[in-house]
Structure formats: structure tokens, C-alpha cells
Amino acid sequence: MLPEDEAILADLTSSRRSVERGDILREGAQQQSVVLVVEGWVYRYKQLENGKRQIVSIFIPGDLCQPFGATPRALDHSLAALNQAVLSFVPPQVLLGAARSNPRIEEALWCDLLKTDALVREHMVSLGRRSATERLRHFFCEIHERLAVVGLVEGDTFDLPLTQVDMADLFGLSAVHVNRALQNLRSSDLLSMRSRKVTLPEVAALRELSMFSSADPQRDGVVYSRA
Amino acid sequence: MLPEDEAILADLTSSRRSVERGDILREGAQQQSVVLVVEGWVYRYKQLENGKRQIVSIFIPGDLCQPFGATPRALDHSLAALNQAVLSFVPPQVLLGAARSNPRIEEALWCDLLKTDALVREHMVSLGRRSATERLRHFFCEIHERLAVVGLVEGDTFDLPLTQVDMADLFGLSAVHVNRALQNLRSSDLLSMRSRKVTLPEVAALRELSMFSSADPQRDGVVYSRA
DNA sequence: CGTTTTCTTGACAGGGATCAACACTAGTGG
DNA sequence: CCACTAGTGTTGATCCCTGTCAAGAAAACG
Numbered sequence: 001m002l003p004e005d006e007a008i009l010a011d012l013t014s015s016r017r018s019v020e021r022g023d024i025l026r027e028g029a030q031q032q033s034v035v036l037v038v039e040g041w042v043y044r045y046k047q048l049e050n051g052k053r054q055i056v057s058i059f060i061p062g063d064l065c066q067p068f069g070a071t072p073r074a075l076d077h078s079l080a081a082l083n084q085a086v087l088s089f090v091p092p093q094v095l096l097g098a099a100r101s102n103p104r105i106e107e108a109l110w111c112d113l114l115k116t117d118a119l120v121r122e123h124m125v126s127l128g129r130r131s132a133t134e135r136l137r138h139f140f141c142e143i144h145e146r147l148a149v150v151g152l153v154e155g156d157t158f159d160l161p162l163t164q165v166d167m168a169d170l171f172g173l174s175a176v177h178v179n180r181a182l183q184n185l186r187s188s189d190l191l192s193m194r195s196r197k198v199t200l201p202e203v204a205a206l207r208e209l210s211m212f213s214s215a216d217p218q219r220d221g222v223v224y225s226r227a
Numbered sequence: 228m229l230p231e232d233e234a235i236l237a238d239l240t241s242s243r244r245s246v247e248r249g250d251i252l253r254e255g256a257q258q259q260s261v262v263l264v265v266e267g268w269v270y271r272y273k274q275l276e277n278g279k280r281q282i283v284s285i286f287i288p289g290d291l292c293q294p295f296g297a298t299p300r301a302l303d304h305s306l307a308a309l310n311q312a313v314l315s316f317v318p319p320q321v322l323l324g325a326a327r328s329n330p331r332i333e334e335a336l337w338c339d340l341l342k343t344d345a346l347v348r349e350h351m352v353s354l355g356r357r358s359a360t361e362r363l364r365h366f367f368c369e370i371h372e373r374l375a376v377v378g379l380v381e382g383d384t385f386d387l388p389l390t391q392v393d394m395a396d397l398f399g400l401s402a403v404h405v406n407r408a409l410q411n412l413r414s415s416d417l418l419s420m421r422s423r424k425v426t427l428p429e430v431a432a433l434r435e436l437s438m439f440s441s442a443d444p445q446r447d448g449v450v451y452s453r454a
Numbered sequence: 455c456g457t458t459t460t461c462t463t464g465a466c467a468g469g470g471a472t473c474a475a476c477a478c479t480a481g482t483g484g
Numbered sequence: 485c486c487a488c489t490a491g492t493g494t495t496g497a498t499c500c501c502t503g504t505c506a507a508g509a510a511a512a513c514g
Contacts, residue, residue, distance in 0.1 A: 046351075046352050048352065048356060048357075048438065053356070054356045056351045056352075067294075067340060067344070069333075069337045069340070070337070070341060071334060071337055071338070073341070076348065077345075077348055106296075107298060110296045110298055111298070113294060113296075114294060114297060114298075117294070117344070117347075118304075120344075120347060120348075121271075121273060121283045121303065121347075122273070122303075124273075124283050124347070125281045125283075127351060127355045127399060129280070129281045129399060130275075131501075132501080132502075163460065163461090164460075164461065169355075172355025173503085174502070174503050176463090176504080177502055179461065179462065180502090183462090195511080211275065211276050358469075358470095359469080359470070390491085390492065390493090391492075402492090403470085403494085404469085404470055406493065406494060406495090407470090407494090409493095410494090
């Protein structure tokens with residue numbers, strides 16, 4: 001990314017806001033701006049009348065939580081933070097303007113949008129066609145790769161601010177079963193977890209097992225990378 | 228939609244192509260154009276190494292099968308037709324150009340994109356948190372509403388070119404279980420099916436039961452409507 | 455430190471998968 | 485026009501993955 005592009009994108013994060021764990025925008029809220037994650041983890045979810053919840057996307061630093069051209073409208077889902085997070089609320093006009101003024105930025109924004117969609121699709125495959133253990137394996141590969149891109153993996157270890165209840169709602173499982181599937185992974189020595197820190201000693205083997213294919217061969221589409 | 232807009236959009240369907248049931252684009256293919264469905268049903272799916280398949284989206288006439296700014300890239304999924312379909316392959320530059328030249332078109336394209344995403348999210352909720360019967364009920368409500376918008380519902384009846392195997396791959400179930408869930412619906416007199424024709428005698432009751440909430444209160448975002 | 459959240463474990467139940475026939479439909483070619 | 489075939493729909497029997505309930509252990513937190 002060229003310096004001039006970076007300058008423009010740095011502007012996007014000039015008006016930051018810090019939020020605590022919990023809802024940021026509720027389903028039905030009139031959404032004015034696009035949320036850019038600067039720090040922390042954010043997720044989208046939908047809640048059913050019977051109390052069941054499904055997490056549909058997870059966002060990490062550098063991710064845009066909505067399509068960059070999302071015009072003001074009522075949200076069909078809720079947006080929440082998993083831990084304390086720093087967000088930037090960017091009016092879509094700003095993003096659209098940046099895209100118009102600079103083809104490279106336009107390209108980067110579209111690239112980001114397409115990758116976000118691709119992740120959602122992969123998640124759907126997990127929900128529909130993978131067993132509990134397979135879902136976990138695949139997810140850990142995916143999140144490891146995404147975090148590595150933005151420099152949030154140290155060695156083979158990273159923070160994972162998800163409780164087992166969160167994971168249950170993410171994977172479409174019960175919390176009890178997530179617990180048991182995690183024990184599976186731990187006993188196979190492909191994963192260790194303690195106090196929200198995950199270590200994947202053999203990522204390559206894990207990828208092999210979970211038939212994980214990188215969604216991001218080029219790794220050039222991150223809209224905003226941490227300094 | 229104003230006449231001048233319609234003229235521009237009509238242009239988009241000038242170069243049509245007819246396809247038979249089966250794959251249109253395979254995963255990994257280099258995608259050059261955005262596919263617009265003029266007639267017939269199209270779907271996106273992903274296939275796993277073990278042969279399992281997950282359908283991630285269904286498209287009906289008037290739908291754009293990719294984000295309108297999708298730049299040429301390798302597809303992460305496959306695109307296929309459920310029945311004989313007429314498609315228009317539109318270069319993204321054409322759509323982006325139309326968007327730049329006319330704010331109403333830009334708005335319509337973004338609106339379409341956001342709605343497609345919203346449908347995907349609702350589908351994820353089904354996969355993760357709804358029982359087999361609930362998934363079917365919800366799907367029939369959704370598809371009924373979408374078909375009605377483009378004038379493909381007569382009375383309370385419409386064509387459904389999905390086999391039970393297709394539905395299984397759409398809902399993340401086995402074909403046998405789809406069959407049994409369908410019998411549930413039929414025995415409750417909320418649905419009748421014969422030779423690919425579906426009738427929903429009491430859509431209102433079905434919506435109530437499936438807690439279906441319209442994703443499209445305004446119904447103004449269809450990019451291309453059949454004449 | 456108590457309190458609350460989160461994690462773990464066991465027993466049990468159930469939704470849905472799998473396997474294997476068989477019926478039905480539609481398309482094929484003789 | 486009718487058998488032949490392949491795909492689709494239907495049914496029954498059985499298994500197992502995952503959910504639910506409940507209770508205790510461990511960790512996080514002020």
C-alpha cells in the first residue's frame with residue numbers, strides 16, 4: 001500500500017470510540033456509519049424469539065463490519081463487542097468518496113467486501129456440513145490465519161476472547177458440546193488453551209486435518225492494518 | 228424506478244445466454260463478469276473433499292449472483308443452475324459505471340447487495356439454530372415472498388425446481404430427513420406439493436409459525452424486474 | 455475472599471444420519 | 485409404443501451425534 005493511500009485510510013480511524021463488551025448496535029437500529037474495528041473483537045449476531053442466538057460473523061482489528069457502501073437503513077442483525085474494543089464509525093460517503101478518488105482504495109474496499117462474504121460462506125459450510133470437531137478445527141485455522149495477517153499471532157499463540165457459550169452460538173452447537181469438542185482437540189495435542197490464550201503447536205497438521213484452504217492467497221486486501 | 232433508469236438496466240440484459248441445469252462456474256474459475264439471472268433459478272454452493280455439498284445462496288430472476296463491484300478473481304465457490312436458465316453476464320465495470328453515472332442506480336445496487344447479504348444471514352440462522360421443520364417453513368416463507376416480488380407467484384402457488392437432494396444440501400440435512408420434514412408440513416395442511424409446484428394455502432399462518440419477518444419492508448431494491 | 459461467571463462432568467433423551475429396499479417418474483432408445 | 489434406465493421420492497430399522505438437565509469445580513472479579 002502506498003503512503004498516500006495509507007494517509008487517507010489513517011484518516012478513517014481519526015474519530016475513534018471505545019466500547020465495552022456487549023451490544024454496539026441492536027437489530028432494527030438505524031445504522032448511519034460503517035464500523036471499522038481498530039482494536040478488539042466484534043461480532044454480528046441474530047437472535048430468535050425463543051432466545052436462541054446465532055453469531056454470523058466475527059471481526060478482528062482491520063475489519064470493516066459492514067459493506068463500505070451501506071447506506072443508512074435498519075439493521076437486520078445486531079453488532080456487539082466480545083471484549084473492550086476501539087472502533088471507528090465511518091460515514092459511507094467518506095468511504096465511497098475515497099473509493100472514487102483513488103482506484104487502489106476502491107479495489108481494496110471491494111476486495112475486503114468479497115473476502116468477508118467468502119468467510120461467511122465458509123462458515124455456512126461448517127454449520128451445514130461439518131461435525132462439531134471439524135467446525136472447531138476449521139475455525140481455529142481460519143482465525144489463526146486472519147490474526148497472523150494483522151500481526152496478532154505471537155509464535156503460534158493468540159488471544160481468543162470467546163467464551164464457550166459464544167463459540168456455541170457461533171458454531172450452532174450447545175455449550176456443553178463445544179466443551180467436549182474442545183477436549184477432543186486438546187487430547188490430540190493440536191491445540192492448547194488456557195485463560196483465553198490459544199496455542200496451535202502444529203498449524204500445518206491442523207490445516208491438513210481440517211482440510212483448510214486459505215481464503216486469502218494474496219493477503220493484500222486488508223483495509224486497515226495495525227501499525 | 229424511472230424510465231431512464233430502466234433503459235440503462237434493460238441494457239444489462241441485452242447479451243443473454245441460456246444454460247442448462249448444472250454448473251455455470253466452478254470453484255477456482257477466474258470470474259470476469261457478474262451474473263444476472265433473467266430467467267430460471269441459480270445457486271451458489273461449496274463442495275467438500277468428502278463429497279458433501281452445501282448450498283449457500285439461491286437466486287431467482289432479477290437477482291445478481293455476485294456483488295456488483297466484484298473484480299476479476301478466482302471464485303471461492305461454484306455457481307450452478309437448477310433448471311434451464313437465462314443469464315446475463317455483466318462486466319463489473321459496466322455496473323460500476325452505471326452506478327457512478329446515476330445515484331439511483333448506485334443506491335439500487337447497494338440495496339440489492341445488502342439484501343442478498345441479509346438473506347445469507349437468515350440462512351445461517353436456519354443452519355445453526357432451527358430444526359429441520361423450522362428451516363423448511365422459514366424457507367418457504369422467504370422464497371414465496373421473493374417470488375411474489377418478481378411476479379412469479381400465481382395465487383398461492385409457485386414453481387420450485389429443487390429436488391429433495393437439493394433441499395438437503397441447502398438446509399444441511401440428509402435427503403431422507405428432508406422428505407420426512409416435508410411430510411410434516413403437508414400433514415399440517417400448510418403446504419402442498421406436486422410435481423415441483425408448491426402451494427401455500429395459508430401463508431399468513433405459515434409466517435406466524437415460522438416467525439418469519441420480512442427482510443424487505445420497502446420492496447424497492449430489485450435491480451431488474453421481469454417485464 | 456465471597457460472588458458471579460465460566461468450565462467440566464455425568465446421565466439421559468432425541469433429532470437427524472445412515473443403510474437398504476422399494477415405488478414412482480421421466481427420459482431413452484429400440 | 486413399450487421396455488429400460490436413471491433419477492427421484494418414500495418408508496422402515498437402527499445408530500450416533502448432539503442437546504438437555506443438573507450439579508459440582510474452577511476461574512475471574514471487584
